Amino acid sequence: MNSKINNKGFVKEQYKDDTGLLIRKKIHEKYSANKQGFGNWLFEIIDLPSEGRILELGSGNGDFWFNNFHQLNDSVQLTVSDFSNGMVGKMKKKFEDLDVTVRQIDIQEIPFDDNSFDVIIANAMLYHVPDMEKALAEVNRVLKPNGKFYTSTFGENGLSSFISTSLSEVGVRVSEESNYTFTLQNGSKLLSNHFGEVERLDYEDSLLVTKVQDLVDYIFSMTSMNGLTSENYDQIYEFFEKKMQSEGVIEIPKEYGSFISMK
Numbered sequence: 001m002n003s004k005i006n007n008k009g010f011v012k013e014q015y016k017d018d019t020g021l022l023i024r025k026k027i028h029e030k031y032s033a034n035k036q037g038f039g040n041w042l043f044e045i046i047d048l049p050s051e052g053r054i055l056e057l058g059s060g061n062g063d064f065w066f067n068n069f070h071q072l073n074d075s076v077q078l079t080v081s082d083f084s085n086g087m088v089g090k091m092k093k094k095f096e097d098l099d100v101t102v103r104q105i106d107i108q109e110i111p112f113d114d115n116s117f118d119v120i121i122a123n124a125m126l127y128h129v130p131d132m133e134k135a136l137a138e139v140n141r142v143l144k145p146n147g148k149f150y151t152s153t154f155g156e157n158g159l160s161s162f163i164s165t166s167l168s169e170v171g172v173r174v175s176e177e178s179n180y181t182f183t184l185q186n187g188s189k190l191l192s193n194h195f196g197e198v199e200r201l202d203y204e205d206s207l208l209v210t211k212v213q214d215l216v217d218y219i220f221s222m223t224s225m226n227g228l229t230s231e232n233y234d235q236i237y238e239f240f241e242k243k244m245q246s247e248g249v250i251e252i253p254k255e256y257g258s259f260i261s262m263k
Contacts, residue, residue: 021060023221027207027214034205038256041203042123042152043068045258051075052118055142057107058082058125062091069098081105083128107135116142123152123258126182136194140263148262149195155184155255159207162252163219170239174227184257195261202257209250212240 028038043064048054050073056065059080072078079101082088088104095102105111107122108131120143129135139149154160167174182190184200191198209215216237220228228236243250 023217025063027209027218030211030214031207031209032205032254033208034203038152038203038205039064039067042150042258043071045201045260046119046121046150047148048072049076049118052144053077053079053116054119054121055079055110055112055117056081057105057110057120057122057139058128059091060087062087062094062102064121064123065100066094066098069100077101079103083107108138110138110142112142114141115144118144118147119150120147121150123150124154126151126153126187127180129182132181132190133193136191140194143263145263148260149191150258150260151182151187151191152256152258153182153184153187155257156180158253158255163222166239167219167236170232170235172228172232172235184255187259191259191261195263197262199260200257201260202255205254205256207250207252207254209252210244212237212244212250215240215250 059082062080065080080091081103083106091102120139143149188198188200
């Protein structure tokens, strides 16, 4: 049975705009110990083609390619996409002066011919997909022979685990539905069902949080913490405020990385 995090209606509602996304990006930008930045690292690991076609699935507000588009050769055709109407609308405005195709796409039904793309990217989004096998089969179908599929995700022992454990200590009951449908731990096995070569790369990092408000805002922006209510707010804030006063800084492990897959 699907949990809310990979329920189409729930995901559409959560990503109708980029408010929650920007809150989650803010905490990483302010408090990450690794100053390279996860987005910069993700771009560096991509083997950019000198010509051909790139497709990004689940592009969100389009920041990843808006910040890096200038590094593409003129002979490379870029398509960015998202499942959400709201995100697609934002990207159309963002890319209106650039030679970028913006589409609304469900990864489970990619509207392109077989062997269409040299590179396909799906960052931090596969855990939202209801039918993982169908989605990965579709990616494989539209990826060219010797093409590469890059997909980033989180691990099961990082930030999400820290927050779940902390909320349990507070005594706040949240949804027990698992959001671990695609992680660093199980991703290789899932991808290997559809791709001949799968490589995992890890990004070493942690958060060093010095402002409780930012952490609490992050928690309440998370789609997977859908059981939280405004009544829980003070409890959670006070818990982390005491932790901050005791330790001076809240250190949180981060477990992020990416898989590179080939047919």
